[in-house]
Amino acid sequence: MAVTVLANATLVLTDRLVPNASVAFEDGRLVEIGAARTGAIDLHGMYLAPGFVDLHVHGGDGADFMDSTADAFRTVCQCHAKHGTTSLTPTSTVATGPQYDRFLALCAELYGDVPNGARIIGSHFYGPYFARPARGCHPDQEFLVPNAENAERFTQLAGQMPLVVTVAPEIENAEWLVRTYVGRGVRFNAGHSHATFEQVEAAVSWGVRHVDHLFCAMSDRARLRLSQTYPMRGGVLEATLFFDELTTEVIADGKHLTPDLLRLAYKVKGPDRLALVTDSMRAVDLPDGEYWFGADGSGERVLKQDGVGVTLDGTALASCVMGMDHCLRTMHFAASVPLPEAVRMATLTPAHILGVEKELGSLEVGKRADLVVLDRELSVRHVYIGGERIV
Ligand SMILES: [Zn+2]
Numbered sequence: 001m002a003v004t005v006l007a008n009a010t011l012v013l014t015d016r017l018v019p020n021a022s023v024a025f026e027d028g029r030l031v032e033i034g035a036a037r038t039g040a041i042d043l044h045g046m047y048l049a050p051g052f053v054d055l056h057v058h059g060g061d062g063a064d065f066m067d068s069t070a071d072a073f074r075t076v077c078q079c080h081a082k083h084g085t086t087s088l089t090p091t092s093t094v095a096t097g098p099q100y101d102r103f104l105a106l107c108a109e110l111y112g113d114v115p116n117g118a119r120i121i122g123s124h125f126y127g128p129y130f131a132r133p134a135r136g137c138h139p140d141q142e143f144l145v146p147n148a149e150n151a152e153r154f155t156q157l158a159g160q161m162p163l164v165v166t167v168a169p170e171i172e173n174a175e176w177l178v179r180t181y182v183g184r185g186v187r188f189n190a191g192h193s194h195a196t197f198e199q200v201e202a203a204v205s206w207g208v209r210h211v212d213h214l215f216c217a218m219s220d221r222a223r224l225r226l227s228q229t230y231p232m233r234g235g236v237l238e239a240t241l242f243f244d245e246l247t248t249e250v251i252a253d254g255k256h257l258t259p260d261l262l263r264l265a266y267k268v269k270g271p272d273r274l275a276l277v278t279d280s281m282r283a284v285d286l287p288d289g290e291y292w293f294g295a296d297g298s299g300e301r302v303l304k305q306d307g308v309g310v311t312l313d314g315t316a317l318a319s320c321v322m323g324m325d326h327c328l329r330t331m332h333f334a335a336s337v338p339l340p341e342a343v344r345m346a347t348l349t350p351a352h353i354l355g356v357e358k359e360l361g362s363l364e365v366g367k368r369a370d371l372v373v374l375d376r377e378l379s380v381r382h383v384y385i386g387g388e389r390i391v
């Protein structure tokens with residue numbers, strides 16, 4: 001393959017913007033960064049950023065990773081690629097045993113490049129080990145106590161690809177699960193949990209290193225006070241802010257969290273411990289109306305309205321309906337995070353959290369030629385995945 005040069009770009013590096021620069025790539029990898037040179041493709045000063053990495057995403061363009069078909073996987077990956085996401089980890093929802101197994105089998109089958117879509121770089125196994133009271137908008141289906149039978153079944157992928165498993169630290173056998181499988185390469189998140197600060201501290205000592213969607217479906221001082229008047233106790237929220245061992249993520253759609261909460265998370269955790277995720281469901285790029293969250297026909301009915309998913313009675317949030325480009329705009333324009341840091345939270349930081357930072361997540365020679373061209377409003381203009389232009 002010939003060398004392709006994108007010239008006259010404003011490069012978004014991890015710590016600064018570099019105007020009037022170029023990148024060159026060949027055979028799907030970056031071969032030169034920064035030198036000003038003329039080339040076949042003039043970006044007219046637009047931003048050139050690494051492709052986005054989304055570690056928490058359920059669906060898009062009418063499909064959900066729980067729909068149990070390879071076509072559904074491809075549809076979701078193609079949908080998010082249009083929004084600048086070049087790598088992602090399919091994320092399951094609470095479902096039934098056979099649906100969990102099918103989801104994991106499809107992750108194994110489709111691991112790697114997806115035609116015209118975001119590459120699948122791992123699997124985020126999400127659902128059976130939640131604490132039921134913290135299930136949020138997920139279907140009230142199969143919640144399991146971890147044991148040798150189900151954990152062996154659900155962690156097979158760890159030998160083939162990065163596998164992330166979410167567990168609520170307060171459920172029975174959580175400690176056994178984490179301690180046993182961390183040693184076999186499984187990465188554990190705490191999430192959908194009403195644990196106390198103390199329980200999260202214990203989970204950190206077992207090996208939990210990341211927390212799903214900060215502020216959402218988690219305990220905090222106010223919630224825990226409902227079961228104990230005094231002394232007031234911290235929950236997952238406070239513990240996540242406190243422990244440097246824990247990375248976390250925010251749904252930065254501007255609907256789940258105010259810009260103030262995004263600023264708080266950014267200030268306390270910093271851009272290397274806070275990732276942007278979409279957590280979006282199948283209604284991305286589709287009109288307002290009712291949709292299945294989770295598997296088609298057996299998930300939970302939710303409503304897309306006003307740029308967000310809500311439960312049918314409108315009293316609770318039910319996941320995001322936007323792409324990562326929108327989350328980046330929220331973080332930069334509404335939460336006033338400088339552009340290199342906002343981009344880093346959508347690229348290198350999630351790559352690091354998954355352990356794939358040597359391959360992805362920044363404009364560096366040798367990394368994958370996964371690139372997003374953004375205009376001044378941070379709208380996606382072009383997307384390259386492994387050097388192939390798909391938008
Ligand atoms: Zn969730």
